[in-house]
Amino acid sequence: MxxxxxxxxxxxxxxxxxxxxxxxxxxxxxxxxxxxxxxxxxxxxxxxxxxxxxxxxxxxxxxxxxxxxxxxxxxxxxxxxxxxxxxxxxxxxxxxxxxxxxxxxxxxxxxxxxxxxxxxxxxxxxxxxxxxxxxxxxxxxxxxxxxxxxxxxxxxxxxxxxxxxxxxxxxxxxxxxxxxxxxxxxxxxxxxxxxxxxxxxFEIPSFYYTYIQLIQQIDREEVELTEVASIIQNDLSLAYKLLRLINSPFYRRLERINSIERAVVLLGPKEIKKWLYVLALREHHDYMEVPELNELIVSSYYRAKMSEQLAILLNLNKSQEAFLIGYFSQLPAILRQPLDKLIQELSLDREIEAGLLEEKSELTPIYQLAVAYEQANWCQVDELADQLNFDKQAIIPIYKDAQNWAQSILDDQTHL
Missing domain, CATH: 3.20.20.450 (EAL domain)
Structure with missing residues (x-):
């Protein structure tokens, strides 16, 4: 940490x-x-x-x-x-x-x-x-x-x-x-x-290579904001900083955020590039050598992808919101701050806030199912799968894909 x-x-x-x-x-x-x-x-x-x-x-x-x-x-x-x-x-x-x-x-x-x-x-x-x-x-x-x-x-x-x-x-x-x-x-x-x-x-470890990828992307004549959002989404530290920045006194927006892509659009490539330049000068790519933090970050990525795919399986038009619930769920453990305080700093969509706080919402049981699977809490898995009318056999490949995707992000960045 x-x-x-x-x-x-x-x-x-x-x-x-x-x-x-x-x-x-x-x-x-x-x-x-x-x-x-x-x-x-x-x-x-x-x-x-x-x-x-x-x-x-x-x-x-x-x-x-x-x-x-x-x-x-x-x-x-x-x-x-x-x-x-x-x-x-x-x-x-x-x-x-x-x-x-x-x-x-x-x-x-x-x-x-x-x-x-x-x-x-x-x-x-x-x-x-x-x-x-x-x-x-x-x-x-x-x-x-x-x-x-x-x-x-x-x-x-x-x-x-x-x-x-x-x-x-x-x-x-x-x-x-x-x-x-x-x-x-x-x-x-x-x-x-x-x-x-x-x-x-406390600071979430970041991937130095992400800054290089983003600077290359934003320096193009035609900036693809979808691609910028995709790169940021693969770096929990940068995504968290992005939302903190949008909610700061200098950039505060009235709109609540329901996806990383929306945050990128609101802030704009010029402002993102400004901070990328400062962060790249800092070069703190050695933070990723802390094993216990790596586990929390991989867990965040897994929960995000698992929640997103479960929402898609349910034909909900809220897969991006489900992704962010899982994505930011480990922030309290990583930053050692209460969840309610962190939520205030990020200006997230109300349904994302409800999911993170495990309050009643359409997405809360989806996130809870992702966590239950991660923790091998099979009684809760059975209960939540029945509540959501899921075929439990259909969840297995989603779980495996989410785990592989989460680990691959860390491996891709740390082995560069």
Whole structure:
């Protein structure tokens, strides 16, 4: 099981109300060599797709640290300007390419915050002509110790760059906060208000090769959404992330989802490609080496195919819904979260929700029969088969086909 972590620290306004959150990378391996590029990718994937921005920040703005490498790789342009505030690290090398890139992105509406500003950094960015293109300056009250120079920076910003909002960061005492207030800072951040709060979730292992297949498919001139949906359907992790994304504050739809294909149509190839690019950079294809997780994922695939085929055998026009009931049935075990909470995050069709909760519905006994067969609960198999008027002999080949199909997906991906 992969435990994912993100820390958040609030940025407060002059009335101590939350204005935004800075999202920070955290790892379970304290001695791990820090990679700024990978840290940002982890933060974005975990915040948007695993934990969920609604849980992390609600409707508040989000500040995320960016290195010059990630800027130049085009990661930020996979997002809309209003999605996040790009927090530029003080270590960014201001070469000609980076300067032009920041100016171009700012012209497109992307918002930048310069982090850990000192007198020297302020002068460097001033000389590079970049201050007109910034939205926020974060003044480091621990490193920027000269109070007179702090006043001079505030004066310069207010008179030459009145569009820039000032954030006093690393505020650790009441005296620091009062000084920042008196100087006219707009926002405040630091241990005096709150230390970074750790948020956690668990992630379903994913198949790296799926991303490559999908990028190839979506890069075609004529995108076949049915084929895109079929590829996503073979990767439980990606399908779960897709539905989480559709139900996030950025993309929330009123329509409930009854199939992976419908989710693909609603989100569209452009948005899917954006996230595929970020996920492919992450390259977490080694997660599939956890045997107990493999068993749960194969079980999900089996239940999905078995439920789908049983619905078809009954001539029900709800085979896609039956598929998703089985498909998502092992999420509580994989993600270690209650089923009712997970259902709220996915915006599924009501009949799919009823099946997952084993409430009364046309599809519930079909799903229960798939599970009973999997668990060799023959008394329940007999009972449910009689209830559904099934020939028990006709179920045997369906069961075998579903088992083979489920195992073949895992084998195809992990042996590439």
């Amino acid at each position: 992969n435990r994912v972590l993100v820390a958040k620290q609030p940025i407060l306004d002059r009335h101590r109300q939350v204005f935004a959150y800075e999202l920070l990378y955290r790892s379970e391996q304290p001695n791990q060599v820090f990679d700024g590029d990978q840290a940002t990718i982890e933060v974005m994937v975990n915040a948007f797709l695993n934990i969920g921005l609604d849980r992390l920040t609600g409707q508040s703005d989000v500040f995320v640290n960016f290195t010059d490498n990630l800027l130049q790789e085009g990661v930020i342009e996979q997002f809309q300007p209003d999605d996040i505030v790009i927090e530029l690290l003080e270590s960014i090398q201001l070469n000609e390419r980076v300067i032009k890139l920041i100016k171009r992105l700012a012209t497109k509406g992307y918002r930048f915050a310069l982090d850990d500003v000192t007198a020297e950094l302020f002068d460097e960015w001033y000389e590079a002509g970049l201050l007109p293109h910034l939205t926020y300056l974060k003044i480091d009250f621990l490193q920027f110790t000269d109070k007179q120079k702090r006043k001079e920076v505030v004066w310069a910003v207010r008179h030459q760059f009145p569009h820039i909002q000032l954030i006093a960061e690393k505020i650790e005492t009441e005296a620091m906060f009062q000084e920042a207030l008196e100087l006219g800072y707009d926002f405040f951040q630091g241990f005096f208000f709150m230390r970074p709060q750790l948020m956690e979730s």
